[in-house]
Amino acid sequence: MTLRQFEYALAVAEAGSATAAAELLRVAQPSVSQQIRGLERELGVALFARTPTGLVPTAVGRAFLRDAEVAVRTARRAKATARAGADEREGELVVAAQMGLGTRQLPGALSAVRRRFPRLEITVFEEANPAELKRLARRGAVDLGLVGGPCEDGRYEGHHLGDEEFVAVLGPEQARLAADRVELRDVAREPWIRFDHGSALDGVLRDVLRDNELSPTTVARVSQTATALRWAAHGLGVTLVPASAVPPGFEHLARPVVPGISMPTVAAVRPGAGPAEMTLLEILRQETWHYPGFPGNRPGVLTTG
Numbered sequence: 516m517t518l519r520q521f522e523y524a525l526a527v528a529e530a531g532s533a534t535a536a537a538e539l540l541r542v543a544q545p546s547v548s549q550q551i552r553g554l555e556r557e558l559g560v561a562l563f564a565r566t567p568t569g570l571v572p573t574a575v576g577r578a579f580l581r582d583a584e585v586a587v588r589t590a591r592r593a594k595a596t597a598r599a600g601a602d603e604r605e606g607e608l609v610v611a612a613q614m615g616l617g618t619r620q621l622p623g624a625l626s627a628v629r630r631r632f633p634r635l636e637i638t639v640f641e642e643a644n645p646a647e648l649k650r651l652a653r654r655g656a657v658d659l660g661l662v663g664g665p666c667e668d669g670r671y672e673g674h675h676l677g678d679e680e681f682v683a684v685l686g687p688e689q690a691r692l693a694a695d696r697v698e699l700r701d702v703a704r705e706p707w708i709r710f711d712h713g714s715a716l717d718g719v720l721r722d723v724l725r726d727n728e729l730s731p732t733t734v735a736r737v738s739q740t741a742t743a744l745r746w747a748a749h750g751l752g753v754t755l756v757p758a759s760a761v762p763p764g765f766e767h768l769a770r771p772v773v774p775g776i777s778m779p780t781v782a783a784v785r786p787g788a789g790p791a792e793m794t795l796l797e798i799l800r801q802e803t804w805h806y807p808g809f810p811g812n813r814p815g816v817l818t819t820g
Contacts, residue, residue: 516555518590523550523582526563528580531569573620585656591636594718607636608791610652613715614643615740616679619759621661621804628795635791639698643714643738658785658792661799663715671783674796679757680778682769684743686750690768697770699727706734706752708743716740721754723776752758759804760813780804 526536527547529553537544555562562576572580591607608628612621625637640657642648651657654667666673685693703724710717717736724730734752737743743754744765757778761769782796 516554518587520554522588523547524576524583525580526561526589527551527570528576530573533570535569536548537583547756550639582655582667588656607638608795609638609640609656609658610640610660610795611640611657613645613648613650613663614641614710615716615757615760616778617759618662618740618757618762619798620799620804624795624798624802627798628779628791631794634790643711645715645718646713652783657783658788659795660783662781663719665779666781667785670784670785672786674782674784675802676780676782676799676802678777679759679780679804680771681755681778682758683762683772684754684756684761684765684768685749685770685780686747686753687768688750689753690770693770695770696773698753698776699772702753703727703729703731705731707731708735708737708746709733710743710756711736711738714738716756719776719778723755727774728816734748 522624523536526539527533530536532546533551533680537547539680540547551563558579558580560575560577561573564569564573581808588609609746610621610625621639625639625819629637630650634744640651642651645662646661648660649668652660652671660671661676663679681772683697683699685697685702689705709719719790731753735746740756740760741762743756744761746752747754748765748768755772755776758771782799784792784796788796
């Protein structure tokens with residue numbers, strides 16, 4: 516097996532056909548088909564099912580592709596490390612963020628890194644499930660991770676960036692009548708838009724509701740903060756998100772809650788990280804981690820994590 520075969524298999528999985536993968540890779544289609552057939556022959560398994568709509572990874576193929584992706588990223592990182600010694604900053608920087616954290620801070624920080632290292636390829640994963648973040652870290656697929664709470668993986672060093680305050684997002688009519696800060700007990704009487712079971716954001720809300728002996732009605736569960744915000748803005752229910760996840764135009768719907776809720780935001784970086792990772796870390800350290808326009812955390816704030 517070769518890295519080229521891994522790259523071809525990943526391209527086929529992304530594009531859905533050998534022809535489309537060849538266009539992505541800028542190679543001839545027969546070359547892609549030949550490499551995939553050779554790889555399947557060597558492994559003795561079918562990595563893709565041939566369907567009327569294209570090539571779809573089999574169950575075995577999906578497992579193989581996860582490891583192939585790690586292998587390709589590791590090879591690119593090794594290449595970047597070697598070239599960094601010659602002052603050629605290129606390769607790939609992989610960033611993983613717990614969903615909702617760094618929504619406002621990451622885009623500008625990553626743009627600044629790209630300006631400094633224009634030949635660098637940056638890949639960002641936003642993960643709702645902490646278990647998936649841990650899996651990516653264990654497999655060596657992450658250069659820098661943004662997590663809520665302490666860094667518990669001994670292969671990474673944790674750097675506290677700040678404390679992310681959580682806010683309730685209300686419907687327009689509720690927001691018009693609401694005070695600058697709203698009582699959690701009061702908004703808990705409303706229907707709630709919650710996040711998928713097992714996600715970090717739903718874990719925060721679950722713990723807060725339990726600690727305050729509240730049992731609101733769940734009207735919907737979603738997988739993305741943007742969806743929760745849009746649905747709340749249409750009056751479907753109340754949701755709870757990190758303050759930095761509130762985009763421009765929605766600030767008037769957001770209110771800090773009493774008792775306050777915050778989560779430490781931590782950057783997890785491998786010891787001996789390269790110049791790109793350290794540059795990103797330093798930029799993130801200079802960011803503000805409570806939303807401008809919302810009051811900062813006060814004594815008595817409940818900290819999760």
